[in-house]
Amino acid sequence: MSHVSENDLVLLYYGELPDHGKAAGHLEKCAQCRAEYERLKRLLATVGSVQVPEWSGNHIDALWNRLRPRLEIRPEKPRVILMPARRWAMAAAIAAGLLIAFMLGRYWSRPQFETATVPGGSIRERILLVAVGDHLERSQMMLLELVNAQGDGMVDIASEQVRAQDLVADNRLYRQTAARDGDAAVAGVLDQLERILLEIAHGPSQMPSQKFKALRRSIEAQGIILKVRLVGARARQFDRPPVRDSIRPSI
């Protein structure tokens, strides 16, 4: 068996390595991997050895004194507590009522007036905007972490790359839906974002700092983070309960 990778050692430490037995068996035989695992355990034990500062009675008092004036008295909700037999009787009555209503609805002539309906397009648009808002927030976080990545000589963007790969498929779907719904502004930003996501997803996971700086300059020059932030903020404004005849957002 080849040596256990550094990442697998981390998973082994946390008990999340699927092939746990195989790796553990290898470690018993391989001094090199065992030494590596011991180093990892020492490191993580050192990180874990730092104690959390004392937080006790005085802190609780202080916290409570800050919280108490902000707590409103909660109105008690009326509760209906029924005996089991009465519950069954009520359930049977409701079921019977529903059945009668259903039968009447089937055989009664339909009313001649039109009922007010929420335009399907508005609902679809609102759902899209809420979903796009979440997607843009995740994209923004990834891009912020990417442009802030640092490294001596080589810059490691493996984590951002994996996230970009995950985001690409969602982005494509949202872009196509936005374009189909005629949201040119949202579709435009998603299109620009998709190009950058693809560039990150298909590029190297580690790159020399010069190349990384060029990528960062490209992202910054396009102002994509600001655009994503603005469209995302606008989209999140629509994260409210649906209303009838909602006004079409003009993004």
Add this chain to the structure above:
Amino acid sequence: MIGENPPQHANLPASIPSKERMDGCDAAIVEQIRAGDVDAFRDLVSRHGRTVYSMAYRMTGNEHDAEDVVQETFMKAYQQMDRFESRSSFGTWLHRIGINCALDVLRTRKSRQEVAGPQDPESLQALDSLSSNDPSPDILAHDCEVREHVTKAMDCLTANERAAFVLRHFQDMPIREIGGVLGLKERATKVTIFRAVQKLRRTLEPLIGELR
């Protein structure tokens, strides 16, 4: 056998009441609060404050932010008390609120750093001071020095790396669940944790021999 020792987690309370008993008491207190007894909420603060603070301190890395997270967590818990279902664990529910509050703090802090510029001087200083080769061994031997170096190393992690690492290492949360909290897929969560460990290794490992 190798790999069968579960990670040792520091800072767990010395005596933890049984989960069932704790949940039972919590449920009774929640009922009191729902019935309009505001002061009963203090009991929940007393029972869970320390645990929430511990998580918040690990996530934010400083006492001031941790205090803010604890306050915000309890405030939100009170406001959302109607959403809590008594058949689930109050501690778990509160913990989840706390994690989200801590994440908000981390992300806001990250945004502030972004406004300040990508080459954040504090972060760079932290890295420089860690990678310098001239720390005096006798000073590094002190516990406060270990804390200082670990704190600086943790500060070099991004918001997501820090959150993912803390939740896995200190809170013992499974990777899949961490992904749910952070809005990442499982593979991306793993990579985030790997990168956090790599960064910690890079900065702390040269010092570990001297720290011990």
